[in-house]
Amino acid sequence: QLELVESGGGLVQPGGSLRLSCAAFGFTLDYYAIGWFRQAPGKEREGVSCISSSGGSTNYADSVKGRFTISRDNAKNTVYLQMNSLKPEDTAIYYCAAIRNYYCSKFVSEQKDYWGQGTQVTVSS
Numbered sequence: 001q002l003e004l005v006e007s008g009g010g011l012v013q014p015g016g017s018l019r020l021s022c023a024a025f026g027f028t029l030d031y032y033a034i035g036w037f038r039q040a041p042g043k044e045r046e047g048v049s050c051i052s053s054s055g056g057s058t059n060y061a062d063s064v065k066g067r068f069t070i071s072r073d074n075a076k077n078t079v080y081l082q083m084n085s086l087k088p089e090d091t092a093i094y095y096c097a098a099i100r101n102y103y104c105s106k107f108v109s110e111q112k113d114y115w116g117q118g119t120q121v122t123v124s125s
Contacts, residue, residue, distance in 0.1 A: 002026035002114065004096055009119030012086055016123070020081040022096030022116060029053075033099040034072065034079040035107040038092035038121075048094070049081060050104035059104045064090075086123045093118040 008020040022034060033052050039045040049070040050059040058070050069082040079096060097112040 004098060004114050004116035006094065006096055006116040006119040009094060009121045011122045011124065013125050014087060014123055016086050017082070017084045018086065018121060020083065020094055020096075020119060020121075022079040022081075024077045024098070024114075027098075027114075028074075029072070029077050029079065029098065030074050031102065032113070033101050033104045033107060033110075034070075035097050035099050035104070035112075036070065036079075036081045037095045037097060037108075038090075039095070040089075040092040043092075045095075047108035050099070050107035051079060052104055053102040057104060059107060083121070086121075088123050090121060091123050092121060094121050 003025050005023050035050040036048040037045050038048050051070045051072050055072050067085045072079040095118045096116045098114040099107050100111045100113050
């Protein structure tokens with residue numbers, strides 16, 4: 001079965017950290033840029049971050065720059081999103097997606113070949 005599986009979500013206090021993982025099963029991530037997206041209740045899904053297939057370039061939404069770091073380990077077929085200094089407004093379901101491109105320049109609008117099922121992140125005291 002070809003799928004992406006996210007993990008690492010949970011409940012954290014403001015200012016805390018979480019690391020999300022996105023693991024691929026049944027296919028290799030080597031040829032895909034990978035994006036992280038999030039959707040909060042009542043809001044549209046937004047692009048959070050993206051990493052190119054080689055890991056050589058990354059993109060971040062302005063709202064998370066300086067707080068989130070995306071990385072990948074192609075040997076483990078996994079992409080990570082390290083989230084620090086979390087804020088209540090980061091609360092959302094976080095999804096990863098395999099983008100049909102090596103690069104991230106248009107990762108929000110590019111076609112996605114695979115989506116994960118999502119992992120809940122809740123930032124609250």
